Amino acid sequence: MVDVKEVPLEKLTIDQLNYLGKQIEQEISNYSSYYSSLKIALNKFLDNKEYIKDLRNFQDKEILVPMTSSLYVPGKSCDIKRLTVEIGANFFIETNIDKADKFCDRKIESIKKNMDQIDWLIQNKNVQLNAVNQHLISKQLNVK
16 A cells, blocks of 8 residues: 655645646546536436326326437326336336335435535535645745
């Protein structure tokens, strides 16, 4: 295992501070991208909850069934008490409507928890980046 030692920012050179700043910016970008992905997933499960709520009133109703993102065929709902749910990585299970609703609740809670953690990391990295930038400016002013 690598022994990690902290080095005070004051002891770093301008080039080292520039490099460190770029590394932190890249981390912020990666975290922000992950946060965006989580936001998309959260919205998907929030939408699913709304659809499940609406499904309870769709017994024996005419519906359009999506075959692709822009092709639909007419259909008729039948057994609304049973749903097929994607649980991840293209794995599907058949379950009842109440369990599908609870599954969405668990996923929403998990995603929100991850989003809170990523948000905290982004804020922390921004604080670090500000400190690096302040030391960089200070060093550049002292050099001139």
